[in-house]
Amino acid sequence: MGERAATREADGMMEARTDEQRATPQADRDGSSRVRTCVGCGERVEVPRSGAAPSVLVRLVLGPSGEVAVDAAGGGFGRGAHVHPRPSCVEKAAQKGLSRAAKGKVSLLWDEGPEEAGEEAPSGTAASGKLVPLDAGSLSRVIVRALDRRVQGLIVAAARSRKIAVGADAVTGADVRGEAEMIVVATDAAAGSELSAVRRAVSDGRAVAWGTKKVLATLCSAAASSKRAEGLAVVAIKDDRIAAALREAVQAASALAAPPLSGAAAGRKRHDARRPGGTGQESTSRSKPEDAGGGIDDDGARSDRDRRADG
Structure with missing residues (x-):
């Protein structure tokens, strides 16, 4: 009798646990979210x-x-x-x-x-x-x-953990090796936005335009041998979790900062966001370089403006 009672009690506990699991979202049960x-x-x-x-x-x-x-x-x-x-x-x-x-x-x-x-x-x-x-x-x-x-905090974290590539040459190398999870281009960097690595990242949804060259240089100084007084045009984040959080923050800020659009204007905005230099989201004047001229020559050689993108 005692064994049967213990069995019934165990079955009851199992049913109660199953009911609790049904009522609890999977995200809460596995602890991931x-x-x-x-x-x-x-x-x-x-x-x-x-x-x-x-x-x-x-x-x-x-x-x-x-x-x-x-x-x-x-x-x-x-x-x-x-x-x-x-x-x-x-x-x-x-x-x-x-x-x-x-x-x-x-x-x-x-x-x-x-x-x-x-x-x-x-x-x-x-x-x-x-x-x-x-x-x-x-x-x-x-x-x-x-x-x-x-x-800003995410970029500093990537720099301190050496999960960042600084400057056009380093970003290009990281992209070729498949390490560039996210590329950040300064909004005042025309040459940086025309790098082949940046163009590939834009088409893949791995690029955002944010900050100025001066701000990027200051934030990334932990990863550079010395602070670049002339600024920094482009960096690549090599950590996938930091990159994902950074993209989410930039896109969320852009969505709130952009004025609401409707009708044909909204359609044009969505089309522009898919063009090279956009972020894959509705872009704003503060998150897009004003001039995307220069960059890669027709024969694929790096132009003088590309070389200046390191600074």
């Missing part, structure tokens, strides 16, 4: 647990006094909420979604600083911030800035 809900549109999305992995949601941290901050890296402490980096979702989140998630009024937003996308904070200065009124516009701007700081 968690399911989160966008406070704007209500869609449930799997969010990777790893901070270096990309996510289609931006994490926000709710404070105890009706304030909210942006946690672009996804690892900050505090009660979290998530939102798609889309103008419509951000607008709904600012209007009602965040207050609904917090079960109370959310009216203030922590703004880290005034620097624009792709710009570096002044050397030796600590990040400053202040509380500003929460609305769709302010939330979009703060998310874009936070994503931009996220990109």
Whole structure:
């Protein structure tokens, strides 16, 4: 009798465990990701647990006094909420979604600083911030800035771990060897955007235009023998997880920074995003070199402008 009771108890525990597994998303069971809900549109999305992995949601941290901050890296402490980096979702989140998630009024937003996308904070200065009124516009701007700081941190991480190729020659070599997971081209680098390695990366969806030559040189100085005073036009990220997170952050910031389009203008924008020099997403003036002239000669030889792309 005791053996039968033990068997029935084991069977009951197994059935209970099976029911629990059915009710728990696979992402939560295997520990690789968690399911989160966008406070704007209500869609449930799997969010990777790893901070270096990309996510289609931006994490926000709710404070105890009706304030909210942006946690672009996804690892900050505090009660979290998530939102798609889309103008419509951000607008709904600012209007009602965040207050609904917090079960109370959310009216203030922590703004880290005034620097624009792709710009570096002044050397030796600590990040400053202040509380500003929460609305769709302010939330979009703060998310874009936070994503931009996220990109900076990822590039620095790649440089410090020696998972980066710096300059046109190194990027070309990394691309030939199949090591270039993502190529970043400075928005003010005309020659860099015309490198054959960059053109291949664009067609493969492995290229983004971000920052300036000066900013890239500063961020990558950990991987270079000396800081390049003239700037750096192009770098390649050789770590697949860092590359994926960087692409996600750049594309999310571009989606929020770009003005909404409709009709024929939207169609033209999507077509332009697939052209060499685009990022595979809707591009903006801040994320695309203004001039893509020069570069590779017709016979395949590197021109003087290509050689200058190293700087």
